[in-house]
Amino acid sequence: MKPFTYARAGDAATAVREAAGAGAKYLGGGTNLVDLMRERVEAPDRLIDVTGLSTEIAEQADGGLLIGGAVRNTKLAEHLAVRTRYPVLARAILSGASGQIRNMATVAGNLLQRTRCTYFYDEAMRCNKRAPGSGCDAIDGFNRMHAILGASPSCVATHPSDMAVALVTLEAVVHVEGAGGSRTVPLLDFHRLPEGRPDVETVLAPGELITAIELPASPIAARSTYRKVRDRASYAFALVSVAAALEVDGAGRVAEVRLALGGVAHKPWRALTAEAALEGAPANADAFRAAAEAELAFAAPLRDNGFKIELAKRTIVAVLEELAGAAA
Numbered sequence: 001m002k003p004f005t006y007a008r009a010g011d012a013a014t015a016v017r018e019a020a021g022a023g024a025k026y027l028g029g030g031t032n033l034v035d036l037m038r039e040r041v042e043a044p045d046r047l048i049d050v051t052g053l054s055t056e057i058a059e060q061a062d063g064g065l066l067i068g069g070a071v072r073n074t075k076l077a078e079h080l081a082v083r084t085r086y087p088v089l090a091r092a093i094l095s096g097a098s099g100q101i102r103n104m105a106t107v108a109g110n111l112l113q114r115t116r117c118t119y120f121y122d123e124a125m126r127c128n129k130r131a132p133g134s135g136c137d138a139i140d141g142f143n144r145m146h147a148i149l150g151a152s153p154s155c156v157a158t159h160p161s162d163m164a165v166a167l168v169t170l171e172a173v174v175h176v177e178g179a180g181g182s183r184t185v186p187l188l189d190f191h192r193l194p195e196g197r198p199d200v201e202t203v204l205a206p207g208e209l210i211t212a213i214e215l216p217a218s219p220i221a222a223r224s225t226y227r228k229v230r231d232r233a234s235y236a237f238a239l240v241s242v243a244a245a246l247e248v249d250g251a252g253r254v255a256e257v258r259l260a261l262g263g264v265a266h267k268p269w270r271a272l273t274a275e276a277a278l279e280g281a282p283a284n285a286d287a288f289r290a291a292a293e294a295e296l297a298f299a300a301p302l303r304d305n306g307f308k309i310e311l312a313k314r315t316i317v318a319v320l321e322e323l324a325g326a327a328a
Contacts, residue, residue, distance in 0.1 A: 001037050008049040012177045012211050018048045019207040020179065026050050026209060028070060028109035031101050036114065039121055041130055051106065054211050057081070063217030069108030069175075069210040073163065074099070076107060086215060088224035088243050092166035095228045098235045108210035111164055111174070111190070112202065115157035115266075116237055117146070128154045129198040144304040145237065148296075148312075150265040155198030156302060158263055159191060160237050165262035166226055168270050169243040172215055178208035187213075191267035198266070220245045220256050223326065227319050228262070229311060238263030240312045246323035248283045257320075264299075264312060271295045274316065283324040285317055292316040 006027075009015035019026065023045030025033060036042035054068030057079050065081060076082055077093040093102065096110075119125040119138045126135035138146055138156050146156040164187070172187040191202055204210075215221075224245035230236040241262035249255040257278045259271040274295035281287040292313040299309045 001040070002043040002045075004044055005046045006049065007046070009053065012050075012053055012209055015048050015050050015053065015209050016178055016207055018046070019209070022206075024048060024207070026108075028106035029072070029101075029104035030109075031097075031105045032109065032113040036121075040123065041114075041121060050108075050209065060214075060217070065215040066175075067107055067213045067215065069106065069212055071107045073097075073102040073105045073107065073110060077102065084222070086166075086170060086218075086221045086224065088169055088221070088226045088245060089163065089166040089215075091226040092162040092228075092241075092243060095226065095241075096162035107163070107213055110161050111167075111187075111210065111213075113160055114201070116160045117157040118142075120157060129157060129194075129201075132197065132199045139302065142304060143302040145239070145263075146302055146305055147265050148299040148301050148305060148308050149261070149269055150193045150267065151300060152194045152196065152198070154196050155194035155266065157194070157198065157266060158237075159265065159267050161268065162226070162228060162238065162241060162262060164191070164268040165241055165260050166224075166243045167213065167215075168268040169224065169245060169258045169260040170215055170218065170221055171258075172213050174210055175212040175214060176204065176208050177211050178205055180205070182211075184214070187268075188270055194266045201266075218245075220247050220258065223247060223323060224258070225319060225323060227315060229315055240264060240308055240315050242312075242315045242319045244316075244319045244323060246283070246320060248324055252283055254278045254281050254283050254287070259295075259316065259320075261295075261312060261316075264308060271316070273297075278320075283320075285321055288317040288320040288324075289313065 025044040027047045058066045125137045174185045228241040243260045245258040247256040261269040274291040277291040
């Protein structure tokens with residue numbers, strides 16, 4: 001591991017000042033960054049510890065929540081308001097990692113974690129995310145876990161977060177502070193698709209710090225769930241995951257729906273095409289399947305991951321049927 005300096009920030013403004021200049025990284029729980037430093041994928045010159053910042057979950061006047069960036073994942077999943085008003089988020093967090101990791105990982109760090117693509121971690125392999133311009137060995141390699149939506153010739157890696165998929169469904173907003181002041185970014189727009197620069201993963205400017213995540217008040221959020229399909233029941237990344245919220249009207253039609261996919265793209269994938277297809281449609285398996293077909297129509301499978309297309313469709317249908325049954 002490359003030598004580095006360390007500083008602990010007492011507030012966001014201090015953290016931003018300490019991060020000025022190249023080579024600085026913010027340290028939250030360290031569950032991803034420290035691993036990457038050990039593997040020599042990340043080599044920061046300076047770490048700024050922000051674990052003491054913004055650790056509260058605050059009720060908002062409109063009924064939403066403001067979640068500090070340094071809130072631990074376990075604390076968020078156990079919070080009564082999250083479990084009752086945003087169950088999709090609690091379930092996504094609990095399916096995301098081991099208990100030990102959830103106890104350490106922070107909300108902001110979860111959003112910023114980097115892909116678990118094995119080619120990204122292996123210095124002997126070509127990876128445009130790790131070394132821009134070097135190529136992508138995953139495209140012609142073992143790519144069973146890789147993207148079927150939104151990929152590019154530069155990168156086919158997937159985003160590993162479960163929590164972020166739920167937050168996209170909940171239309172969360174990211175609060176950011178940097179040298180230029182404070183701003184907010186809808187989570188839908190926070191992560192970037194790879195295009196020609198897969199090493200640039202978010203819209204954050206250098207030195208910007210996530211201070212909080214805002215969950216707007218949402219009646220539909222209480223009727224939500226998360227399902228993760230993986231190779232084993234514990235501590236595995238998603239082959240496909242689905243976060244969904246559904247409201248059915250008195251006539252048995254879809255009044256409102258939110259849907260997002262994980263394990264299929266470079267970012268949490270909001271299924272806007274499927275949502276549009278479902279608005280006003282009968283809340284039944286045929287309509288759910290048609291919406292899933294529409295969402296996956298432009299999927300581009302690789303040699304080893306074509307099974308994800310049908311798996312995603314079936315998981316979408318199963319999750320929506322579960323919510324529709326609960327509504328009935």
